[in-house]
């Protein structure tokens with residue numbers, strides 16, 4: 469019998485009907501909702517609130533071709549190169565060609581991108597880009613500015629209900645099609661719907677060190693897996709090269725945007741050497757996976773857990789204006805970035821894998837869609853190009869909404885579902901379980917992997933899954949732990965199955981993607 473995370477009698481809980489249910493209130497979720505026809509009732513559910521998601525935290529910006537000296541073809545090539553050549557090419561073409569129009573739409577919606585002295589968009593560069601094409605807002609608070617504008621627009625729509633502090637427990641299907649979701653907000657509720665859009669974001673909390681907020685426990689991906697959806701590219705986990713080493717809270721590190729390197733920041737090792745120059749033709753602005761690995765190697769050889777990012781070539785005035793969030797957080801950690809190097813280290817940041825979808829967001833279950841970090845269209849291949857993620861949210865959210873608008877809404881006569889009633893009510897130290905998952909993933913599912921470690925990791929996670937298989941999940945934390953263990957298992961087994969190194973998936977015990985023995 470199928471494992472559900474919830475354990476109530478579905479007949480007895482509060483039940484509501486919506487034409488479209490959207491799980492997640494990051495840019496993918498809000499933008500999908502805004503593009504749903506007003507004739508359809510729609511609810512957007514937030515696990516916490518709009519501030520607790522990866523979109524809101526995005527500093528760098530949105531990559532799109534908006535300058536004369538840039539070309540769609542160059543953005544396409546850069547995306548493919550960063551993705552180690554294994555991106556879904558049609559997805560990349562849709563992303564880059566529909567991107568500029570989405571920027572125009574954001575501007576029309578009131579998003580104020582930063583401009584230069586002539587009043588044109590100021591575009592910066594990040595790792596893997598051959599041109600300056602990253603647009604940004606408020607210096608380094610792009611995600612926050614876009615989220616707030618979209619959220620205000622959602623609030624004006626009569627067909628959209630927004631609800632906070634609501635945890636997705638399970639996706640419910642009938643005859644193999646979407647029928648609704650069960651959520652927990654202090655009590656269980658059922659939202660019956662023929663269209664469920666999973667925009668629940670990333671999985672960073674599965675790791676011990678991440679830039680992701682506490683909500684990023686992979687709930688949407690795990691719920692889709694339990695419902696029978698196909699997942700894809702689960703071995704591709706992105707580590708951001710430059711998280712601030714000091715001041716992490718519960719393993720969550722503050723991000724130092726790649727845009728700092730785009731504006732002249734240089735990585736230095738413990739000897740003060742600019743080590744990236746000799747490691748890749750693009751130097752400090754090589755694709756993210758390459759820079760993260762080189763930093764990891766520096767850390768391993770120096771035995772000091774960080775390297776330095778040097779932006780002291782810029783004045784205090786410039787840095788305070790261009791990177792206000794980064795400047796003030798570093799100041800809070802007693803680092804004046806205009807005169808001191810910033811200690812940085814790579815930590816988990818983004819997930820290229822997720823619920824397998826087509827280019828309209830459709831998963832393998834009819835009526836279940838996914839968009840944003842929870843989805844895998846294949847657009848990022850083995851390694852996402854910097855600042856393509858917010859663009860992905862915009863382009864594929866619109867496509868997903870359009871598909872729902874065109875398909876209309878199936879009527880659903882919800883009949884009951886069979887669930888196991890005998891879940892064991894056993895005392896479990898759930899914090900210990902969660903720590904074990906995080907430690908296992910950091911030890912065996914990190915930047916550099918090998919078969920021995922992956923095998924050990926799988927064994928540990930399987931023991932946890934076994935222990936949880938019939939356990940009554942009596943709190944949100946218990947349900948999150950199940951989700952995290954399921955995601956961890958998928959990542960480790962996909963990594964064990966892919967013997968070659970490619971993009972962010974790097975093994976030190978097999979040959980590289982191009983047949984080169986990697987050290």
Ligand code: SIN
Nearest residue numbers: 527528725726854855
């Ligand atoms: C950054 O600003 O470096 C992060 C942006 C991204 O993840 O693409």
